[in-house]
Amino acid sequence: MSETKPAHPSRSRRISEALRHPPPGAKAVAIATTSTIVLLVVVGFVVINSPGWERVQSSFFDFDVFGERFEQLVYAFRINIQIFLISQAMILVCGLLLAVMRSLESPVFFPFRAAATIYIDVFRGVPSILVIFLLGFGVPALRIPGTTNDPFFWAVVALTLIWSAYVAEVYRAGIESVHPSQNAAARSLGLSATQSMRYVVLPQAVRRVIPPLLNDSIGLLKDTALVSFIGAVEIFRRAQIVQAATFNFTVYVIVAIIFLLLTIPMARFVDWLVARDRRRQWAGAR
Amino acid sequence: MGRCPVKGSAIGASGRSLGDEALRIEGLYKSFGDLQVLKGIDLVVAEHEVVCLIGASGSGKSTLLRCVNLLEPIEAGRVVVEGEEITGRDTNLDHVRRRIGIVFQAYNLFPHMSVIDNVTLAPRKVLRRPKAQAHDEALTLLRRFGLDEKADQYPDRLSGGQQQRAAIVRALAMEPDLLLLDEITSALDPELVAEVLEVIRELAVSGMTMVIATHEMGFAGDIADRICFLEQGQILEDGPPSQVFGDPREARTREFLQRVIESGRMGGEAAKHLRLTE
Numbered sequence: 272m273s274e275t276k277p278a279h280p281s282r283s284r285r286i287s288e289a290l291r292h293p294p295p296g297a298k299a300v301a302i303a304t305t306s307t308i309v310l311l312v313v314v315g316f317v318v319i320n321s322p323g324w325e326r327v328q329s330s331f332f333d334f335d336v337f338g339e340r341f342e343q344l345v346y347a348f349r350i351n352i353q354i355f356l357i358s359q360a361m362i363l364v365c366g367l368l369l370a371v372m373r374s375l376e377s378p379v380f381f382p383f384r385a386a387a388t389i390y391i392d393v394f395r396g397v398p399s400i401l402v403i404f405l406l407g408f409g410v411p412a413l414r415i416p417g418t419t420n421d422p423f424f425w426a427v428v429a430l431t432l433i434w435s436a437y438v439a440e441v442y443r444a445g446i447e448s449v450h451p452s453q454n455a456a457a458r459s460l461g462l463s464a465t466q467s468m469r470y471v472v473l474p475q476a477v478r479r480v481i482p483p484l485l486n487d488s489i490g491l492l493k494d495t496a497l498v499s500f501i502g503a504v505e506i507f508r509r510a511q512i513v514q515a516a517t518f519n520f521t522v523y524v525i526v527a528i529i530f531l532l533l534t535i536p537m538a539r540f541v542d543w544l545v546a547r548d549r550r551r552q553w554a555g556a557r
Numbered sequence: 558m559g560r561c562p563v564k565g566s567a568i569g570a571s572g573r574s575l576g577d578e579a580l581r582i583e584g585l586y587k588s589f590g591d592l593q594v595l596k597g598i599d600l601v602v603a604e605h606e607v608v609c610l611i612g613a614s615g616s617g618k619s620t621l622l623r624c625v626n627l628l629e630p631i632e633a634g635r636v637v638v639e640g641e642e643i644t645g646r647d648t649n650l651d652h653v654r655r656r657i658g659i660v661f662q663a664y665n666l667f668p669h670m671s672v673i674d675n676v677t678l679a680p681r682k683v684l685r686r687p688k689a690q691a692h693d694e695a696l697t698l699l700r701r702f703g704l705d706e707k708a709d710q711y712p713d714r715l716s717g718g719q720q721q722r723a724a725i726v727r728a729l730a731m732e733p734d735l736l737l738l739d740e741i742t743s744a745l746d747p748e749l750v751a752e753v754l755e756v757i758r759e760l761a762v763s764g765m766t767m768v769i770a771t772h773e774m775g776f777a778g779d780i781a782d783r784i785c786f787l788e789q790g791q792i793l794e795d796g797p798p799s800q801v802f803g804d805p806r807e808a809r810t811r812e813f814l815q816r817v818i819e820s821g822r823m824g825g826e827a828a829k830h831l832r833l834t835e
Contacts, residue, residue, distance in 0.1 A: 455628050456665035460679035460731060461655035470678060474669050 336521040340513055344525050347509035351495040354423065354505070358430040359491060363484070365431060366438030367477075371468065373439065374446050387439070394436035400497050403429040407501030426498035434491050441483045445476035482548070485541045489534050496526075569606055569782030570797035571761065576604030578640070579735055579766045580625065585634035587617075587624055594620045596790040598634070602735075602768060607761050609777035609798075610770045612787035613813060618770035619662075621787070622737040625768070626659045639734055655683060658728030659737040662744050664720045666712040666727070672699070673708040676727045684731070691730075698726045702756055718749030722756055729760075736760065738769040774817055778802055786810045 318324060372380075372387040394402065406429045411420030419425075449472045457467035499508035506529065510522040567575045578601060585598040595617050602608050610618040623629045625636055627643065627650050636644045643653040667675050676695040680686045686694070699705045702722050712720055721741055728736060738757065742750045754776050761767065761780050771777050777784060777798065784801040786794040794801055794810045805811045 452661065452663060452665045453667065455623075456661065456667070458651075459626055459628060459654055459657075459659045460727070461651050461683040462679060463651050466682050470682065471667055475667075478669065 330518075331520045331524055333519055333521040336517065336519050337525060340522055341525055343513070344506055344509060344522065345529060347504065348506040348529055350423070350503060350505035351492070354426050354430065354495045354498060354503070355492050358427045358434065359488060361427070361431045362434045362438050362491065365435035367442050367473075369435060369439035370442035370446060371473075373443055374468075377464075391436040391439055394433050395440070397433075399429075399433050399494055400500060402433050403497055403501055406432075407498070422498065422501045422503040425501060426495070426503050429498070430491060430494060433494070434487060437487050437490070438484065441480050441487060442476065444483075445480035446472060448479055449475045479548075482541050482545045485537060485544070489537050489541075492534060492537075493530060496530075567603065569603075570799065571607060571780065571782050573605050573607075573761070573764065573782065575606050575782070578602075579604040579606070579638070580768070581635070581637040582621075582625065583635045583637075585621070585624060585636065586632045587620055587629060588632060594790050595624065595631075598790075598792055600785065600792060600795075602766060604766050605764045606782045607767045607769065607780055608783045608785060609781040610768065610785050610787055611772070611774065611777060611813075613816075616787040617790040618787055619739050622659060622739050622768060622770055625735075626657050626737060627653060628659070651683070655679075655731055656734045657737065658731060658733035658735070659739065660721070660724050660728050660741050662740040664712070664717075664724045664744070666720055666724055668712055671709050671711055672704065672715070672723050675712070675723060676730045679727070680730050695726070695730055698729055699723075702726055716749060717745045718752045721745065721749075721753045725753075725756055725760075734766065736765055736767045738767060738771070740770050740772065742771070742773060772817075774802070774814070786813065788813070 369387045369391060372383045373391070375384055403426065407422055407425040410418060410425065453471055453475065454467050457471040458464070462470070495505060496507040499505055499511065502508075504512075506526050510526045513522045514520060569575050580600070580602040582598055582600040585595050586593070587595040598617075598621060600608070610621065612618055620629060624631050627636075627648075631644060634644065635642055638653065638656060642648070666672075667678070670678065673692065673695055676698065677686075677688075677691040680691040680694065681688060696705055696708060699708055702725070704719060704722055704726065707715055707719060707723070712723065715723065721744075725741075741757075742753050745753065750773070754773065757767070757769070757776075758780055769777070769781070781798050783795060784798050785792045786801060786805075786807070788809055794805060794807050796806075800806075801810065802814065805814065
């Protein structure tokens with residue numbers, strides 16, 4: 272009866288809607304699993320039956336090399352972690368300073384605003400590897416007394432310069448997302464522009480941009496591999512040394528896996544934060 | 558120069574005795590781009606006086622209040638608060654704003670702070686009150702307006718009426734000479750309007766000088782010493798509620814009030830005045 276003459280048109284519409292987007296139940300899981308397995312089997316079949324597979328397998332997926340070299344590469348990875356942690360701390364501070372400089376509205380601060388804008392344009396626009404090269408090889412070549420040619424030092428400086436520009440833009444998006452009425456309320460109470468920024472705008476802005484900041488953290492962590500080019504013996508440089516000695520590329524696969532062991536949990540953490548914020552916003556909406 | 562010269566110890570329409578001049582606005586002009594919003598506003602408000610600004614949306618009520626607080630830069634004219642010109646070139650804006658409280662239509666509480674932190678922020682950072690003292694004073698104020706139990710809550714846990722009362726307390730914590738209220742009940746659900754108006758009534762009784770932009774005609778008629786009718790950026794009519802509501806001089810005031818009655822937003826004293834004339 273209800274099929275030919277629906278008692279309630281909106282109800283039948285709701286039912287057809289529900290059929291189009293079924294709830295994630297057992298059936299949905301089964302379908303997802305099956306389609307994944309089919310895809311993997313097809314891709315695996317194509318790869319394994321390719322003419323070059325045997326040679327690729329022995330030079331990229333050699334389990335003996337994997338067992339022998341894994342620990343050594345993890346040990347070299349600590350250099351990447353050190354570079355990452357030190358630059359990350361400096362990036363979060365420098366990025367914030369740049370963002371605030373760029374957000375200053377008074378005409379008096381025009382030079383600061385312009386300087387911050389130019390800085391961000393330049394360091395976002397130049398390939399990271401060039402900045403690392405120019406600093407790592409160029410500055411020590413000047414032989415200014417007191418300067419170091421330690422690649423670790425220049426790696427930290429280069430990554431800080433590059434990623435501060437990206438992070439500044441993330442902060443700035445956060446600052447601009449805080450409604451002007453918040454600033455108006457703060458100023459109307461007699462707070463100065465600086466106090467309003469410090470106590471009212473920035474706390475709200477920073478909270479909102481934590482997920483995108485973590486995204487940039489992942490990018491920074493990956494970029495630490497670039498500093499191998501100026502001679503810091505971190506994980507990628509170590510892998511190159513081993514590869515040159517053994518003529519086997521398995522080490523690069525190991526390096527990829529080690530990076531993924533850190534970056535995938537970071538990515539999942541970002542997703543979790545975003546989902547949590549969304550839930551909170553829905554709960555807070557009236 | 559003002560339309561309604563005020564002398565000390567006059568009695569306002571509400572029966573409160575008025576003090577010296579608290580606010581003087583002379584020839585105030587303001588535009589946003591090509592849009593001229595305020596076209597020569599003159600207004601004088603005495604201490605303890607309550608002035609209600611009425612008028613259609615876009616008539617310039619909110620802009621006028623924001624100009625008095627200097628949240629909007631003005632183009633021409635003078636604003637004098639307690640005898641001190643605040644529109645002069647070397648006025649310290651932050652200093653002036655401490656003495657003029659403003660409450661906004663959308664509350665504008667700081668969502669990342671508890672109610673008590675919202676209230677104590679300015680006293681602590683601007684007036685440099687010690688934390689404990691600011692906290693105690695804020696609690697006293699919150700208690701006075703029935704919000705002491707909400708002190709540690711975050712704004713999004715409060716009803717609209719509670720949020721607006723918290724915003725009023727936040728403005729009062731700076732002990733302003735003058736309080737500006739910008740359509741503070743317009744964003745509220747109808748059943749929450751009364752609790753906020755009750756707060757304003759109490760403030761009026763306690764002698765707070767207030768300039769109130771409002772659409773609540775009944776409330777305006779009850780509480781105001783004077784009603785100013787704004788249209789297209791000018792004060793068209795300025796007088797006690799009984800006169801403005803009961804015997805409007807200007808045809809356009811009458812048209813506006815007629816529209817308000819038709820939309821069913823008239824009540825209280827104002828409606829009584831109007832019915833008398835019909």
